Amino acid sequence: MKTLQLNSKTKQELLGNLLNRNPGSYTQYEQTVNEIIENVRINGDKALFDYTLKFDKCELDASKVTVTRQEIEDAYAKLSPDFIEVMKKSADNIRVFHEKQKRNSWIETKEDGSILGQRILPIEISGVYVPGGKAAYPSSVLMNVVPAKVAGVERIIMCTPPQADGSVNPGTLVAADIAGVDEVYKVGGAQAIAAMAFGTESIPKVDKITGPGNIFVALAKKACFGHVSIDSIAGPSEILVLADDTARARYVAADLLSQAEHDELASAILVTTSQKLADEVSNEIEELLKTLSRADIIRKSLENYGYIFVADTMEDAIDAANAVASEHLEIITSNPFEVMTKIKNAGAIFLGEYSSEPLGDYFAGPNHILPTNRTARFFSPLNVDDFMKKSSIIAYSREALEKVHKDIELFAKEESLTAHANSIAVRFEK
Amino acid sequence: MKTLQLNSKTKQELLGNLLNRNPGSYTQYEQTVNEIIENVRINGDKALFDYTLKFDKCELDASKVTVTRQEIEDAYAKLSPDFIEVMKKSADNIRVFHEKQKRNSWIETKEDGSILGQRILPIEISGVYVPGGKAAYPSSVLMNVVPAKVAGVERIIMCTPPQADGSVNPGTLVAADIAGVDEVYKVGGAQAIAAMAFGTESIPKVDKITGPGNIFVALAKKACFGHVSIDSIAGPSEILVLADDTARARYVAADLLSQAEHDELASAILVTTSQKLADEVSNEIEELLKTLSRADIIRKSLENYGYIFVADTMEDAIDAANAVASEHLEIITSNPFEVMTKIKNAGAIFLGEYSSEPLGDYFAGPNHILPTNRTARFFSPLNVDDFMKKSSIIAYSREALEKVHKDIELFAKEESLTAHANSIAVRFEK
Incomplete structure (x- = not known):
């Protein structure tokens, strides 16, 4: 992991390197995605089932595309009771936090008989995409679905790719059930996005699509934007830790590693005013890496997008944090709340040495679906507003x-x- | 203008016809737009000035691209004092309404030392696009800029295409000045969107782009989504009037015509439970058309996308209104507020016979930038939230x-x- 002095030159290099993770153009995939969307739009279920056979090696028809209640019960039986219990606690916390985001419609009346106002209603139907295989995270299912439920969305559907034998990840199914998904369909990829955007015989047209996915899913969401509403487009995960000499190196190192393990494009950055902490964190990372199962991925992401910056002043460090606009920002300083007042751009802000980032990923309640790739300058964590729409009210006498x-x-x-x-x-x- | 009995068949025909205004694919323009974006991204100002010469026949350089204070003063001198006064009153009303949309950051503390919250801050810099020529509406400038100002955006820039002689529509400039735009640049089209999305030597990179434009502008906004935030993609204007036998035909007719005059793709629809009203409105439309300067455009849009539907019941009429999800919805019935409770989808709702739609376009205060093309199912009027972003706060002891x-x-x-x-x-x- 590189240790660099923070200055305007190294800061620019950092920003350039982070942005390079996100190529400006995906022309080579766009045509494929557009073809898939057109095919699903025109041929509906038939196109869906053809793609599912081609990409997922699974033979589907209208009688098999929807996950049954029995499959959900079977999924529960495959998970440990402790895990199910933890998912329920987590869902409760997510629900409590997101309830606080709900807003009232309002009106203002004047004595001349004029009334102006804003009416806020839930969208009617939302769709969540959940990747298959190793990227199927039950925690993400909870984070996508609970806010829609809290918003009051009447019908919440989910699409996720099946295995070749037609089965679906049990963690996904149980999380969907706990969160309150109404129907789960065994369809993945760009074809699932197209099905939810335009509707097929089996899959209803939705108002909003959320959830992560590979490049085909991301491009399909972007292509369907306008026909449906979508969440922001997720990039590789990021953490930036702002720390002074009061931070414990072992905690900082462990937190950097927790984001670096996501994938080789993930980025973990420490910006500190303490050379001593920088050195200690460097050593702790090597120590901790010896014990971690995903050390190979971590080493690659640290090599490419891991940085330790030593800053002359906390102000410089804060400027860098604002420029990076990190998905996750930890502030581990003697006065974390004071530092926070100067933070303009961050998806989620973790304050103090016991607010480790995975607390937010799994449990505390705020959403873990957060803006990446410097988009925290203008995008927000997934929230209840994303599942509601407003209408203006105008009544004049x-x-x-x-x-x-x-x-x-x-x-x-x-x-x-x-x-x-x-x-x-x-x-x-x- | 067609008068039809409302039933499931005619309703489906209506929905299909409205959606046909918005072709699914713009492949023929997408390549051009992508080339323009890439050129501006790589060559900055040089590409901008080349395109401005090519498309607007105006020769620019870095010393001429920014509108000067003198040009703004000259624009004031070209407008009538009454018009300037009305724009100021309108801007005040827009400001007062949008102030009510502002939200507070919040935290929740527990006695075990845990704190969760949501911080809400304005984006730092926003850019508004304003079309040139006849589509340069000062009212739209106010509607785009005032909410950003109310949100607390530090720097608001505007791009609008120049005439060949380098001049800009004086109404645009005065509205920009009244609303609080910081800088106006003489650049139009997809190249203006690319400049604001990626920045050039003269034009700063912004966090959010709003404002209407032609198909090239709309496609450029969509292509840049993710690099910047954008507002929703505007389609042709629409009005739907829900009326019973208490409505005055002349008012209803005049309101339908006011939307139909926008352009030939605009849609004006009356859904009424009264055959008598339907007949009278039909006659009034012919009467009023004799006096209107834009009668040719109106006739074409009514012919293509104008409908009078007679419904058996108010419930059927409301169902149709929800299915259309009209940009503007007028409710002119004996009990408009009661009818409103059943409305799920509409951009702005106008209640009662004195709440004519242009009241909202120009003056009352709610935004006139509204979701079109059935997107009111999930999109909202432009509002202060569009210029703010959220960060989660997590602090555990x-x-x-x-x-x-x-x-x-x-x-x-x-x-x-x-x-x-x-x-x-x-x-x-x-």
């Missing part, structure tokens, strides 16, 4: 409209929209 | 983490993420 009708007519005429002006004027013609 | 550390470790191990489990475990090792 004759008295209220009469006071302003000439202003409105003038504005409309200035824009040469005479029928607009007329629709006000007819209400006051003699 | 040792005591709080100790109570749950085994649960977290178990969950992480079940997902085979052992370094995640370890980052919790190291905090409790002997």
